[in-house]
Amino acid sequence: MLLVCLINILIVSAFLPVGDNTQEYTLYNLVYFGNLWAALFFTHPFLHMALYVLLNGLYGGIFALLSAAVSFYVKNLPALLLTPFLVLLLAEYVQNVIRTRFFPQSLNFPEFVPTQFLHARTVNCPVFGWSVALVTLLLLGFALGTILWRGFRDEIY
Numbered sequence: 293m294l295l296v297c298l299i300n301i302l303i304v305s306a307f308l309p310v311g312d313n314t315q316e317y318t319l320y321n322l323v324y325f326g327n328l329w330a331a332l333f334f335t336h337p338f339l340h341m342a343l344y345v346l347l348n349g350l351y352g353g354i355f356a357l358l359s360a361a362v363s364f365y366v367k368n369l370p371a372l373l374l375t376p377f378l379v380l381l382l383a384e385y386v387q388n389v390i391r392t393r394f395f396p397q398s399l400n401f402p403e404f405v406p407t408q409f410l411h412a413r414t415v416n417c418p419v420f421g422w423s424v425a426l427v428t429l430l431l432l433g434f435a436l437g438t439i440l441w442r443g444f445r446d447e448i449y
Contacts, residue, residue, distance in 0.1 A: 328409055359372050359376060402417060403418065
């Protein structure tokens with residue numbers, strides 16, 4: 293995933309000119325102030341881009357670890373390959389149910405679904421750094437905890 297993002301950056305930078313990022317051009321860049329690191333986009337755009345590339349690379353590894361962790365419980369290969377996709381669909385559904393039932397008028401309900409905050413575009417809910425860190429720690433904790441626990445328990449020396 294990291295390599296794909298880097299190739300995308302090289303291809304886009306070869307064809308599009310570099311211009312100043314101003315708040316008046318949000319129609320073209322789709323970065324609003326509800327997005328993660330939006331203020332950084334207008335001051336240091338290359339740092340903003342590098343942080344998103346690193347975040348996408350981190351989540352590519354987390355999704356691979358999630359499939360490896362579920363492989364201890366499920367032996368069906370198609371189910372293992374679809375595990376990250378199903379987790380993201382379930383997270384999107386749960387967030388939409390919670391937001392529409394319990395917080396219908398709230399404009400500050402945080403975004404918790406990785407598919408919504410892994411790209412720098414307009415999202416339904418504002419993305420906060422603490423919500424990204426919380427989701428990352430929960431997914432990483434489950435994946436690494438399961439792998440380490442089952443690895444120590446089932447390992448034959």
